[in-house]
Amino acid sequence: MLSPALLSIAMESNHQSNCKLNRIEKKFLRKQIKARHTLLRHEGIETVSYATQVLVVANGGLGNGVSRNQLLPVLEKLGQVDALLMPPSKPYSFVRYKTVEESKKAYVTLNGKEIVDDLGQRTILYLNYVEKAQWKELGLQTFPPGLKVVEEIVSFEDEKLLLESINWTEDKNNQNFQKSLKHRRVKHFGYEFHYENNNVDKDKPLPGGLPDICDSILEKWLKEGIIRHKPDQLTVNEYEPGHGIPAHIDTHSAFEDEIISLSLGSEIVMDFKHPDGVTVPVMLPRRSLLVMTGESRYLWTHGITPRKFDTVQASKGHKSGIITHDVGDLTLNKRGIRTSFTFRKVRQTPCNCSYPLVCDSQKKEPPPSFPENDKEASQLEQEYVHRVYEEIAGHFSSTRHTPWPHIVEFLKALPRGSLVADIGCGNGKYLGINKELYMIGCDRSQNLVDICRERQFQAFVCDALAVPIRSGSCDACISIAVVHHFATTERRVAALQELVRLLRPGGKALIYVWAMEQEYNKKKSKYLREDRTSPEKKEEISSDTSVQEMLVEQMPGVGNQDSAYSVPSINNFQHGSCNSKKGANSKLPIHTNRTSFHSQDLLVPWHLKGNPGKEKSIEPFGPVGTHDASPVFHRYYHVFCEGELEAACQALSDVSILQSYYDQGNWCVILQKVSSSL
Structure with a gap:
């Protein structure tokens, strides 16, 4: 029998063990609930x-x-x-x-x-x-038109000879056509491909032409009818597991229709994407030949996602074909070292293909011009702000669920019972943050306001330049990511003045706008830090590139990447690095997502996803459907330079700036109304 002392120790040890188990159990339950x-x-x-x-x-x-x-x-x-x-x-x-x-x-x-x-x-x-x-699933169960894959196009012996024919040893005399990019080694034959302009210099062929072993193989493919033209340019890429290449279209003006690529050393899954958003993953087995002609060459992007494993069919081995997204038959396949031989024929005349909107040889439809007056500004906002948010409201709302800490802090610090107006409330994610406040929201989008009402929030439709609320009736206002949608300096200042009008004397307003500076105080915003595209990869993306959308809840530029027009910055505000003026007949550039802003006034793509009623479902497992192709919309933005928002607020009457700060890619101001004259 244990002594009282030993019994006490045993009971204490047992109690501690139970407490430890309870802590582990509680931790598990928290994580299960979170999942x-x-x-x-x-x-x-x-x-x-x-x-x-x-x-x-x-x-x-x-x-x-x-x-x-x-x-x-x-x-x-x-x-x-x-x-x-x-x-x-x-x-x-x-x-x-x-x-x-x-x-x-x-x-x-x-x-x-x-x-x-x-x-x-x-x-x-x-x-x-x-x-x-x-x-939910996007997919098309057929090859892109003009695409074919020929398996076992070369023997194992020829594969070995082809790989041995490439000397990766640095040759100082041949640095003009051998590149060591960050994520892969590249070598050019026949003509050098220049990544800075995604083209070749047709007047400067490289000495030596294509390797002799390639000539004999190409002649064989011509005789067998596998290819139609003999290429005169070769790019050899060596990919380590985990590396890839961004989605791109080979420049129309640089090469003829037929482009072929031989996969050696290892298989790979290559993604083909239509401008409408349909993506087709295609397995390219080892020793297979990919042939792209017509629509698959000119209109669809192709790329390799950087990863160490590919999703493949579990029961079909590594045969070529579409990864069908049969969720009952998918597994992972570990990548090996792959070397691709991509052959092209250099084009000597301009391209006259049937896809002028993505053809650099054919004139593109110009983007909208920067507005010259208030009427044009209003029309631009109607087309590229109001109409767009009506179309994307549901998808936009699904990406807006995490409140920003500093905005929550502002709302939590307001006195109990304060009347607060959220001007441009979107889906209302801030309307229920502080239950001790009386909050009301308004937005230009009827569909977003409907979402607010479904969530039992008080909201109505109105223009931020004319809010139907009595002057001086609000204790506080917030304007989050709204003012940057107005297309002239005068209209942006008018939107700020409207916020001040609503405030009582002593009332405060919090304002957020996108920042031109995505690198500030030696730190990159998440907007740039989330960018997994290396500088070398960006060089390889042609002007026809359409890269898949990357959504991040809290950052500017949410949407899919698209083509960028090279134009001067067109803002009249002069401050530090933003010393630029609008040129005559300036066109609005289309921003490339996950890159720094190069113009203050621009269009930001939003690739619409999601279609209620089209999700795959089973009861519990049964027939399924698929998503429809989705369009891309463009929203107008004016991104603010450092000091620009403060300067605009200082132009207001009866206002004192309490605080200004930078918050992950946004310029922010807290101002206070100091007089009741408004």
């Missing part, structure tokens, strides 16, 4: 609290390095698996068990279980019950 909320918020996946046959496995998906071959055996140890669905690029999967009892067993056993994924990283699985599996 559940993340799935609902970002993917629309609704979990249920009761047991079903279907489980969603968070952290167990192709998107975070977990393959079918790795996950399925773990699941099968706990019961008979009817189906394992792994949506492409998603960090979750769905599993359906034969019985609810087996599903319960998996829920209890695997929740919180640590596994090692195919990337060698440890990850913890979080399981939740769902009534049905559902996911």
Whole structure:
């Protein structure tokens, strides 16, 4: 029998162990709840609290390095698996068990279980019950027109000879046609490809022409009818696992119609994307030849996503063809070192293809001009602000869910019972931040206001230049990412003056606008830090490039990348690096996302995604549909230089600037009304 002292020690030890277990259990529950909320918020996946046959496995998906071959055996140890669905690029999967009892067993056993994924990283699985599996998918189950893949086009012996024919040793005498880019080695034959202008100098062929072994192989392909023209330019790229090339269209004016690419050393998945947004992932097996002609060469972009694993068909091996997005038959395939031989024929005459909107040889439709007067400014805003937000309201709202800390801080600091107006409230994400305030929102978009009302917020439609609220009636106002949508200095100042009119004496207003400076105080904003495109890659993107949209909730420039027109900056404000003036007949440039701003007045693309009623779903597993192709819209912005917002506020009457600061790519001001004369 234990002595009282030992018994006390044992009881204390047991208590500590129980406390530790309780802490671990509470931590697990918090993470499980967080995973559940993340799935609902970002993917629309609704979990249920009761047991079903279907489980969603968070952290167990192709998107975070977990393959079918790795996950399925773990699941099968706990019961008979009817189906394992792994949506492409998603960090979750769905599993359906034969019985609810087996599903319960998996829920209890695997929740919180640590596994090692195919990337060698440890990850913890979080399981939740769902009534049905559902996911969203873009896809087209046919090759882009004019595209073909010929498998086993060369023998293993020829593959070895081709790879050995390329001498990667630096040759000081030949540096004009061998490049060592950041993420790959490149060598040119016949003509050098200049990445600074995405073209070749047709009057300066390189000595030696194409390697002799290539000549014999090309002649064979010509005789067999695999290709139509003998190329005179070759670019050899060597890709390490994890490296890729941005989506691009080979410059129309540089090369003829037919472009061919031989894959050696390893297979790869190449993504083809139509301007409407349809993406087709195509498997290029080792020793296969990709042939692009017509629409696939001139209109669709092609690129390789930088990653170490590709999503491939589990049951079809590595044969060429479209990755069908059959979520019941997808897994991961580890990349190897791949060398591509891309052959082209240099064009000697201008391109007259059937795709003038993406052809650098044919005149493009000019972008809208900078407004010369108030009427033109109003028309520009109507077309490139008001109309666009009506079209994209639903998708825009789905990307606006995380409040900014400094704005929350401002609202939380206001006295209880304050009347606050959110001018340009969007989907109303700030209207419910502080329950002790009386908040009302307004926006120019009827569809965004409808979303606010669905969320039980008080909101109405109006123009920010004429808000139907009595003067001096508000204790505070906020204007977040609104003023930069007005197209002239006068209209921007008028929007600020309208905020002041609404304030009572002593009332405060918080204003956010996009900043021209995305690098400030030696720090890059997340807008640039999220950019995974190296300078070398950016050089390789031709003027016809359309890179996939990259959405970031809190940063400016959200939308897909698009072509950029080279024009001078067209703002009249002069301050530091923004000392520029509008030229005659200036056209508005289209901004390339994830890059620094080169003009203060510009159009920012928004690639619309999402189409209610088109999501894939199963009851729990059944017939599915697909998304329609989606358009690209362009929104007008005036990005502010350092000091410009303060200068505009100082032009207002009866205003004192309490604070000005920079917040992740935005210039921000807190001002206070000091008189009741307004």
